[in-house]
Amino acid sequence: MSDTTRIPPCSAHAIELEAGDELVVIDPEGQQVSDLTAFSREDVREYLSSGRSIDYASRMFLTTGDLLYSNRSRPMFEIVEDTCGRHDFTLTPCSKDTFSIIYGETEGRPGCEGNLAEALAPHGIEVDDIPIAFNVFMHVDVDSASGVIRVLPPKSGPGDFVRLRALMPLIVGMTACSAGQSNNFRYKPIDYRIIRAAEADA
Amino acid sequence: MSDTTRIPPCSAHAIELEAGDELVVIDPEGQQVSDLTAFSREDVREYLSSGRSIDYASRMFLTTGDLLYSNRSRPMFEIVEDTCGRHDFTLTPCSKDTFSIIYGETEGRPGCEGNLAEALAPHGIEVDDIPIAFNVFMHVDVDSASGVIRVLPPKSGPGDFVRLRALMPLIVGMTACSAGQSNNFRYKPIDYRIIRAAEADA
Structure with a gap:
């Protein structure tokens, strides 16, 4: 198993996985979100698709045993372990414009979108x-009748994690989220580990 | 006002709008869905984004008065009239793979995705x-606790419509949906009209 790598608050990392590798995304302090996106290394126009994944699971909230599909309807990941159980797959990464429109911020922070783009x-x-x-650990409540959504503090406590098995060669971007609503306005780091397939088989 | 144009069952049309033009999407027989997608004519890499639109409305179900945003956080459409009131903005257009994975179909029908791609x-x-x-008129029920979704027959009756005002020059693709669950397994046409801004001002 690789050492644990830390994504500092309000930043992003990009990594490469082979089919069979496992990625463990960890919330070291609790109540932090990681926006995770993935692309096929064979053709980056194939990407992780919320709409396909939700449709095929017939469920908005995905967890252990669920597959995460690409826009081309191919499985990219299997969720093999999930100690938190609540994540979001409906919202786009926060951005400079998100902060302006929702929070009235004027500092021009890049947000998860800008940090992912750089990584x-x-x-x-x-x-x-x-x-x-x-959006790993992101807790979005949905009212069935009105459709009103509320971004609540994550249900994750210190050390909660999600373990994802890559099902094709992938480029993965992930963040320590920059949006106050997502992490109860306490911007924290995210940790991750990679378990290489060769090592797991050994 | 333009004549009404009919999209035959299981097909798609593409149109161009100027800023200020209005597009009326009509369910002529009731209980049919139209998958609608839009791109900026200035740069087709700017597209209609569910994640941005839901985030900024803080609501899954969008209706009269709501703005539909692009991935670049610019308003593409305003919903100016909506006689149905229930639409979906979480699922990807049905495709050959959708029919295979969800319905076990083997005919290889192109679905809304294939029809939109051709148009x-x-x-x-x-x-x-x-x-x-x-997904205009698409009725997706969401269970708040489990996140389980159910695709139900649309709430639209014969003649129900949505009127959208374009807020930038757009290319718009829209379908008469090919997925059985979406339209109670009765594949029907969709109608539309375009009200040009010049005409509306006259």
């Missing part, structure tokens, strides 16, 4: 290519 | 560019 640029992925993310 | 190809838009659609 993914060396892989040929541009800001317009960043879709709705799998 | 939008002359505008330089490819199948990988087709995002989650604004």
Whole structure:
């Protein structure tokens, strides 16, 4: 197993996985969100698709045993372990414009979108290519009647994690989220570990 | 006002709008869905974004008065009239793979995704560019606790419509939906009218 790597608050990392590798996304302090997005290394126009994944699971909230599909309807990940159980897959990564429109902020912080774009640029992925993310640990309440959504503090406590098995060669971007609503206005780090398939088989 | 144009069952049309033009999407027989997607004519990498629109409205179900945003957080449409009141903005257009995975179909029907790709190809838009659609009249029930979704017959009756005002020059693709669950397994046409801004001002 690799060492644990830390994503500092309000930033993003990009990594590469082979089919069979496992990625463990960890909330080290509790109540923090990681926006995770993935692209096929064979063709970055194939990306992790919320709409396909929700449709095929017939469920908005995905957890252990669920598959995360690409826009081309191919499984990209299986969720093999999930100690939190509540994540969001409906909202786009926060951005400079999100902060302006929702929070009235004027500082121009890049947000998860800007941080993902910077981390993914060396892989040929541009800001317009960043879709709705799998927002690990993000807690979005939905009212069935009105459709009103509320972004609540994550249900994750210190050490909660999600373990994802890659089902194809992937480029993965993930953040320590920059949006106050998502993490109860306490911007924290996110940790991750990679378990390489070769090592797991050994 | 333009004549009414009919989209035959299980097919798609693409149109161009100027800023200020209005598009009326009509369910002529009731209980039919139209998957609608839009792209900026200035740069087709700017597209109608469910994640941005839901985030900024803080509501899953959008209706009269709501804005539909692009991935670049610019308003593309305003919903100016809506006689149905229930639409979906979470699922991707049905496709050959959807029919295989969800329904076990083997005929290889193109679905809304394939039909949109064919209609939008002359505008330089490819199948990988087709995002989650604004699924007009689609009725997706969401259980708040479990997140389980159910695709129910649309609430639209004969003649129900949505009137959208374009807020930038747009290419719009829209379908008469090919997925049985979406239209109670009775594949029907969709109608639309365009009200040009110049005409509305006259």
